[in-house]
Amino acid sequence: MARYVLHLAFDGDPGRLAARPAHREHLRRLKDQGRLVTAGPWADDSGALHVYEVADEAELRGILREDPYTAVNGYEVVLMKQWTPIL
Template identity: 40%
Template structure:
């Protein structure tokens, strides 16, 4: 899995693109590609958790997101994540 952190600035363009961004995330969530996503509590950023094999897959998905082409939105970090899954017997 991959954690993508976005940094957000309060621009009108960003707010106008947000609904298209959320529609894309919802469709990716339905397909299991996005596990969870949402803004930080102070609205200074957001986190998206992708369940894809590699960073190239993440980059392709980010290029499809209209949010990232607007002023006020930038990718702050992309990090691979290996969540802990407890073993139960």
């Protein structure tokens, strides 16, 4: 398994806010499956940070395709990078 950090940026589009409940349910399912370590928005709601535990980048991209925010173009990926935490 590999750990990936994902930094998202939001543009304030109301379509994203309408999709937020479904997006958060999607994240809860991923957390229950052990594929999402943690996730949350920046305090100013300008974006979010997610940490995933997945087989590879292809699996992470599949997760993003299924995210309700993707359907409404609710974010921009600022950073997607494999991460090796030491602590």
